[in-house]
Amino acid sequence: MCRFRPTAPLDKTRVFVYTLSMARFYEEMENILSSGSVEKLLLHSCCAPCSSSVLEVLTPKTNVTVYYYNPNIMPYEEYAHRIAEQRRLCELLSVPLIEGEYDNDNYLCAVRGLENAPEGGDRCEKCFYLRLLNTANEAKKGGFDHFCTTLTVSPHKNADVINALGYEVSKQTGVEFLPSDFKKRNGFLRSIRLSEQYDLYRQVYCGCRF
Numbered sequence: 001m002c003r004f005r006p007t008a009p010l011d012k013t014r015v016f017v018y019t020l021s022m023a024r025f026y027e028e029m030e031n032i033l034s035s036g037s038v039e040k041l042l043l044h045s046c047c048a049p050c051s052s053s054v055l056e057v058l059t060p061k062t063n064v065t066v067y068y069y070n071p072n073i074m075p076y077e078e079y080a081h082r083i084a085e086q087r088r089l090c091e092l093l094s095v096p097l098i099e100g101e102y103d104n105d106n107y108l109c110a111v112r113g114l115e116n117a118p119e120g121g122d123r124c125e126k127c128f129y130l131r132l133l134n135t136a137n138e139a140k141k142g143g144f145d146h147f148c149t150t151l152t153v154s155p156h157k158n159a160d161v162i163n164a165l166g167y168e169v170s171k172q173t174g175v176e177f178l179p180s181d182f183k184k185r186n187g188f189l190r191s192i193r194l195s196e197q198y199d200l201y202r203q204v205y206c207g208c209r210f
Contacts, residue, residue, distance in 0.1 A: 025180055025181040034061075039145055040063050041063065042144040043147075044148065044149040047070075048085040048089040049201075050150040052089060052190075054150045059095065065142075067138055067139075068097065068099050069101070069131055069135060069138070070100075071101070071104050072206075072208045078203070078207070079207075085201045088198075098142070100134060110126045111127060120157070120158065123208075128151065132165055132169045133173070135147050136177075139173075140173055148178040154188065155183050159183070163179045163181075
């Protein structure tokens, strides 16, 4: 049974408004963190390599728990490999980890009809929304005051869309969203260097079979 609550595609006007008002996502993140309002942060991680540089930025500034929820990853053997690497990294860094459910059927339901959409298009948007919504609900359940995601560290993903979705999910759930653009200040390059340092498995595709 599909548990995904479908939504209309994100209004591109809203993306423009969010981008216009929050054009400096990294700086805004730093302002929020320095204000002391983020006491307990749930960080959605797409993979261990991406989370490496993000954790380096966040852990000195607030209490971070990693949340691994990525039902888009196929096949299951690949998912198992990636989550094992996330466990290993969190153990190395002494960062708490919550493992979400591998509900691949729910992901497939979420993107039904978008199987042939181009990379970075509406299918990816649905996938981002599914993962952010699940993260925010987990944050609410666990008493976290903010949620965030490592997705913006990738140069292949649109930080404007991800942040706009984060704010939409925040409105829906009542949990504050911490904006970001972790690829800035050489964040992606740093993730590569840290992956080498920790000997992390770096996958060659995002995760889904499409």
